[in-house]
Amino acid sequence: MDSAMMLEARGVSKFFGGVKAVDDVSIGVREGSIHAVIGPNGAGKTTFFNTLSGFYFPDSGRVTYRGSEITRMANWKRIVLGMGRTFQTPSVFAELTVRENVMLGVRARAGVAFRLRPPAGEGREALEHRVDELLGFVNLGRSKERLVAELSHGGQRLCEIAMSLSTEPSLVLLDEPMAGLAETETDRIITVIRDLRQRLGLTVLFVEHNMRVVLSLAERITVLDRGKVLAEGTPSEIAANEIVRDAYLGKEALDHV
């Protein structure tokens, strides 16, 4: 396994019922890159993501993070190692405020989540400052005291991204970050994703449908179809790939590369 790779998967397979949702998939995500996983509906993208992030374990294959084996590691441990994850439907705490949502992650990172006594004085200020910092990064500062349930879909997604950043990851997995968003909200998320790499130096692996987004953001693309890897390469390579064209991409999308 290549240790220059941030995250590597080799021959990962996962069965559901009798169906092989993920079939012998391998991927290599280089440190500092923005890597996209695309494919038609039912291609197994989210299932694959779930095995990478430990939502469940693969039936076969290996997953390594910075060279260490994490195939069957508990998901919370992966976060401590440096991974972060967002979900297709924003996974947040709907009944709490935006501030409380992010504060939970900040406290977790600071190792004070298990405590009886809340941090006070300087310690508390530092945590609050960090929450503000994270909210500023995703531009949600104004909504700090609002209940997450009241935010728009895009707002919830930004909150979730801030939460996944609160644990100071080195690698962030985003599952369809644009799903269900309006055009204007999409631009905002694109900017944030770019900033993840540009401003924070994170490695990003994301699943996406929206071709415009993928071709403009990703440096490397893996194409899945029916659980198998169809192709892998740079955006221009993928756009030119006949097999991919046939399986998935519309001609119009490609003409804009």
Add this chain to the structure above:
Amino acid sequence: MTHDLAPQLFNGLVLGAFYGIVAIGLSLIMNLTGTINMAHGSFMTLAGYLAYTMVQRGMSFWVALIVAPLIVVIVGVLVERGLVRPLYKREPFYSLLMTFGLSLMAEEAFRLIWGPNGVPFSPPPALAGAAALGFMSFPTFRIFIAGVLIVAIVALALFLTRTRFGLRLRAAVQDTEMIAALGTNTQVLYAVNFGLGILLAGIAGVLAAGMLGLSPTSGNALLMPAFVTVIIGGMGSLFGSIVGGLLIGMAISLTTLFIPAASEVAMYILMAIVLLVRPRGLFGEEGIFG
């Protein structure tokens, strides 16, 4: 020992058929709407008491056997419309609590109307006594019970697989939204489904009254084993309920024979093991409750 074994095995079979049928009723209600009906036993007891009252008033046992469950079904449908339906949108936990409260009320109401002690409910003379089969004899009434329960289960199976309504019901368990989109009236579906479960409870209740006794708490005594049966047989599988029921019935009657003290606990230990090792049960489907 062998002299006791065969009757105990037969008892186990009959008990198992009881647990199975009550479990199926519970399952039907649970599968479609996620409602956990803690009042299921109360419906059984009600059917028993109604049959008792009818027989007291001079009606024949056979009439009571048919009419009592039907009355209970009507009560059940009213309960579903008024009390259970508002809770479909909420987590299963709320229906569990509400029906638990209902069962408390029912138990007290039974005490109020029919007295705190049990009432005697004997099977009709035609079914009394025992039938000799070879060198062993079995109580006629229990044979009758086994027969009725088997017929009921077969009838249900036919209903679910051969009738249009039955097929719609099964489809709705898979995907209620789609069925609604295809034009089926889901409100009616919920009511009929609940009524079906209660019908089974009612029949079991009348028969149980004759075999196991009738008191304000007699229905609840069958409820926990029925829940254990659903767990072991598998949530979402009616076939599993039958198999599970027979297993538990046998287990209980055999332990009663050999280790009387352990008979009630055995069932709970079995349930705990299943929950820890394979929560969906022997024949259950994944993801019924997460």
Add this chain to the structure above:
Amino acid sequence: MKARAELIAGGVVVAILAAGPYLSPLIHVDLSIVSEVLVTALAVMSVNLLLGYTGLPAFGNAAYFGLGAYGAALSAKYLHVDFIGAVIIGTASALLGGLILAPFLLRRRGIYFGLLSIAFGQVFYFVAYRFTDVTGGEDGMNFPRPLVLGHYAINETVFFYVALAAFVGCLIAFRTVVRSPFGRTLVAIRQNEARVRYLGLNTDRFIFVALLISATLAGLGGALFGLLINFAYPLELDWHQSGFFVLMMILGGAGTVWGSLVGSFIYVIGKDIISTQTSYWQLYLGGLFVACVLAFPRGILGTLLARLKARPAAADSEPHG
């Protein structure tokens, strides 16, 4: 600001309770019934922590309550410990029970957790029921209330203040726990356990501690209850009793600090008053329960608090406690 109001309100309630020996005759309620309210509230608190705050269906807490009662009873009768010893041993028995069951309960969530709780509870019930020689079986076991340190007898009035002290102590502890980062995490687990794990936290660890705290609270309540009535009986352990604790939590208000007292008060006093009028108190309380689930899912206190919060007030960054 809000914390101050809460402190004052709490102080008033405790002050009223402290005048119990003088006030209870005025409402024709035996002082020992008020003691019962207080010790039962501890059991309701234990359910509240797991169910109201963490979202785990705690349907087997009567097991810990009963372990507390039997622990106190058995140690008083056979080991001749004093009052304090009986309380400690009873509570410790419940805690031990929690330690034994926790690894199993931790493996499941949702309704499976609830059913496991019931199953284990029933095992304890049958042990109490069957070991007639030791536990007195179905009829339960009488035992004399031990003296404190072998000298001082505890009459009903003194017991009441013991119960009050225990209640206030546990209430303060409970409030501290639920308002702490630990408690905030429990609330988050209720809303979205997966997300808590994806913030790098091992939720099993949090739930384990919550289970132990819950067992201890219920055990203390049970030990004191046993010592109150000088009696321990199997039905204390039965799942119906667990159901009653849940009922009280719902009546009072899940996820609120004082809800346990409110719920326990309504149930115990209500039962006492209604049973002087009719022996069918279960009918009315069952009806109250059904009505509560349908109309007031947040419980009486919870609904009140929600109404109060809906009024425009200064932005309050503390979540409801």
